[in-house]
Amino acid sequence: MSTTESHPTIRVPGTAVRTLAPRGGRLSREGTLRYLKAGRGAPVVLLHTVRTQAEHFRSLIPLLSDHYTVYALDLPGMGHSEIVPGASYDEPAMRAGVERLLTELDLHDVTLVGESMGAVLALTAAAGLPARVRRVVAVNAYDYRGGITRSGTLARVVIGGAVTPGVGQVVARMENRAVLGRILQGGLIDNSALRPDYVDELLRSGSRPGYPAVARAVYRALPSLIAARSRYPEVKAPVHLVYGEKDWSRPSDRRANKELLPAAEFTELRGAGHFISLERPEIVAELLAWGA
Numbered sequence: 001m002s003t004t005e006s007h008p009t010i011r012v013p014g015t016a017v018r019t020l021a022p023r024g025g026r027l028s029r030e031g032t033l034r035y036l037k038a039g040r041g042a043p044v045v046l047l048h049t050v051r052t053q054a055e056h057f058r059s060l061i062p063l064l065s066d067h068y069t070v071y072a073l074d075l076p077g078m079g080h081s082e083i084v085p086g087a088s089y090d091e092p093a094m095r096a097g098v099e100r101l102l103t104e105l106d107l108h109d110v111t112l113v114g115e116s117m118g119a120v121l122a123l124t125a126a127a128g129l130p131a132r133v134r135r136v137v138a139v140n141a142y143d144y145r146g147g148i149t150r151s152g153t154l155a156r157v158v159i160g161g162a163v164t165p166g167v168g169q170v171v172a173r174m175e176n177r178a179v180l181g182r183i184l185q186g187g188l189i190d191n192s193a194l195r196p197d198y199v200d201e202l203l204r205s206g207s208r209p210g211y212p213a214v215a216r217a218v219y220r221a222l223p224s225l226i227a228a229r230s231r232y233p234e235v236k237a238p239v240h241l242v243y244g245e246k247d248w249s250r251p252s253d254r255r256a257n258k259e260l261l262p263a264a265e266f267t268e269l270r271g272a273g274h275f276i277s278l279e280r281p282e283i284v285a286e287l288l289a290w291g292a
Contacts, residue, residue, distance in 0.1 A: 008080060010201050012058045014038045014065055015072075020104055022082075031082030033097055036072040039065030042134075044111045044288065046072040047098060047118030049275065050148055050218060051184075053079025053205055055198065056115070060277050063285035068111070073101055075118070078218070083210040089217035090224035091120065098125040102132050111135045111288065115277050116142040117218075120225045127234035136235060137287055139242045140249065140274050141257060143229050147222045150248035151186030151274075158183065159219050175206060175215075187274030189246055194278065232260040239264040240287060244272030244280075 007017075015038040022028035036054045038061050048056040054072035064070050074081040076097040077089060087093065098121050102110060110133050114122030119138035126133040142148075149156040158179060181199050185191045206215065241264050243254050258266055267287065272280050 008053075008055060008201055009204060010055045010058060010197060012036060012038070012055065012061055015061060015070075020100060023100070023104075029084060029087065030096075030100070031076060031084040031087065033076065033082070033100065034074040034080045035101065036061065036070070038062075038070045039068050041068045042109050042111070043107045044068040044070050044113060045098070045101065045107070045122075046070065046277075047112065047114035047121050048072070048075065048078070049116030049118060050142060051078075051180075051206075051215065052202065055079070055201060056275075057277055057281075058198070060281040060284055063281060064288065068288075071101065071105075071107075073098065075121070077211075077214040079205050080208075083208060083214055085210060085213075089214060090221045091124065091228040092224070094221075095121050095124050095128070095228075098122075099129060102129055108132050109134045111137065113137045113139070113284070113288065114141075115139040116274065117225060119143075120228055123235055123239070124228050124231045126237050126239075127231045130236040133237045135237050136239045137242060137284075138239060139276055139284065140244055140247045141241070142222075143225050143257070144249055144253040145222075145226065147225075147248070148183070148187075148219070151183055154179065155183045155186055175203070175212075177203060180206075184275070187248065188279055189244075189271060189273045190279045193275070198278075229257070229260060232257065235261070240267065241265065242267045242269065242276070242284075242287060244268075244274060244276050245270045246273040248274050 015036040018035050018037050020033040022030035046057045054074050057072045061070050077083045112122035119141040120143050122136050123138055126136045149159050184194055239261050
């Protein structure tokens with residue numbers, strides 16, 4: 001297994017870095033999970049997007065920590081969570097990481113806040129652990145065909161190449177600052193929200209041995225995220241579906257989820273793209289305050 005020896009260069013004020021050991025010890029097929037913890041109060045668990053990590057919420061965490069105990073998880077294999085060779089990164093395996101956090105820390109009355117891929121996992125984890133989850137805020141759920149390739153032409157070329165058998169291994173290792181920055185900017189309206197030190201940190205965590213294979217697996221896992229929509233009607237907790245006006249999802253994608261979750265609150269945010277927690281963290285904080 002690749003260990004969690006590397007550490008992020010970004011420090012989020014008021015947070016402590018914690019890890020969650022695999023169940024079953026070193027012989028387990030699970031990896032160590034890294035998470036950030038801050039604040040006090042009822043628990044809020046933050047689940048990040050495709051190709052990011054817990055620091056995706058660096059601006060949101062301080063807005064929440066006066067009222068909540070905030071846990072921001074590095075999803076399995078991502079950020080600085082452990083890379084386990086041969087591990088699955090399909091939705092059930094990623095959801096298992098979220099469920100480990102909630103059960104191993106024995107969290108109750110949890111508000112799950114997920115963005116993009118994290119929104120899907122927030123919904124499916126809530127379906128699986130109804131006694132622990134109080135509320136779900138699902139921001140720009142990443143559960144439709146195309147996914148990040150809707151970011152723009154460069155994303156279609158790079159991500160398409162990365163998931164192609166054979167050549168994909170080479171493409172996945174070619175990630176650099178210019179390419180990653182351009183792809184992520186395709187999910188923003190305000191490009192200044194993508195701070196240079198954050199891009200540097202993503203490149204640093206992405207340079208860990210074995211990470212290109214993780215990235216390819218995550219990109220290839222999109223069909224499992226789409227399939228996971230079948231679990232949405234099982235969610236017992238109140239749900240708030242949130243979409244940026246310029247999110248990659250289409251109106252038909254949003255309507256489809258409203259039909260699966262007819263009791264859910266629904267908000268479309270003007271002037272916001274896919275990465276709302278980067279460019280409009282105060283709006284996410286306000287949404288949480290509404291349901292406090």
